[in-house]
Amino acid sequence: MNTAEILKTFGLEPRETRIYLALLASGPASIRDIADRASINRGTTHELLKRMQQKGIVSLFPKGKRRHFSAEPPSRLKELALKHQDQVTEAMELLEEKVIPQLAHLQPASGNADVHYYEDDDGIELVLKDILSTVSEQQERSYCVYSAKAIRKHLYRPFPNYTRQRVKLGINVKVIAIGEGGEEAELADRKWIDEESSENAGSYIAIYPPKVALISLSEGDLPTAVVIQSPTIAKTHQVIFDTLWNSL
Template sequence: MNLQVLQQLGMSERDITLYLALFQLGPSSIRDIASHTGINRGTTYEALKQMAARGLISYAPKGKRRFFRAEEPDKLLELAEEKRASLEQTIDSLKTEIIPGLHHLKPEFSSGNVRFYEGDDGIEFVLKDILATVGKLEEKTYSVFSTKSIRHHLYRPFPNYTAQRIKQKINVRVIALGEGGEDAEYSERKWLKTDGQVDASYIAIYPPKVAMISMASENYPVATVIESPDIARAQQVVFEALWRFL
């Protein structure tokens, strides 16, 4: 019986220990509960008082002492359903009021619209951002300029990126600078011949953002993400013109 899931209801490990002890002991005094669990009386009393306020336990006087007992475990399901209802209201409020309101407060463009990321963790964040952003679009498609020399570094921190993209049915069109590249579902690829090797680079156009990834050193990728509908639109125009040409 995995009682650790009760932490999702706001119960600490100490609360769970005391709660379980009440089922094992039956109606008990603070002294007996503290002795059984090894938790000092003061802490035991405060924890029991909080659980009583939530309806998980109750107590009754017996002589000069209080005897505590656990309520029926169905109360746990009741608390979980209350929490779910509250969370659903929070999600609805985030979608309809809070997030739109915060977006409205943002200036049209600021330094916050340009973000920099470094290393494998940074590249993984950018790749996940591409999937999350494109996944919300009505037409789940984005465009990429990519060189052969960056591909090894690009997917190293997120090796199942392509599988995740396919799972979400996200389309990608790639203009490969130089040879190489593998075909996959929900993807199209065209090649642009170059004179010699092009430095490692990757540009993803996923409105309203453009991500540019390159190598700061031999094994250290860096990325710049610009969030600007105008810049993304301009990059998309260039991509579409070149795509038709190839």
């Protein structure tokens, strides 16, 4: 992550970063000089400087009749980061306590399963993150999966540190591996089904009540996924998994 990406995390957009870096290098400068150094038109530069003043990272520097600006010391960026962190923490608390419950009431009450479809690496990454997020909120942090040999090398491609994150969250997993292979991992129990036909089984099924995720490979080895949110469906899959697990 470079400097611009880090500062963007704390609320400084890329053009503001260019202006700040230009001011650090030049010292106090006029709007025209700043615009030239940052390669941004003067009108936009003026508007951005006003926003940066509010953020406390640039200040007016009197020099004759013309308005000049100067960059605050880089240490001021830490104050910006801490302020942003406080705002995010407050927003997260409000999201958890008020926003999510209010939005949940907008959903119609229904006994039907809630089904979502995802595709490509970005979609699979969302599903994997959903597994960790959902299970980490439960009292018993554990879930179960069927993992076929053909999909293993593609599954974690968009989220290579998935297992490390799972272990960090203290989440246990039971794995029924279809076909040989599958590495041992911390907080994971694994059993195998050695089937000759396993080469054609290219799917991964995660059971994490109240959800079930079914991930498979489409043409070109691109993964697709369907996530079903239904306590009854998840419970049925859990019973089937437990029965098979105890028989292996």
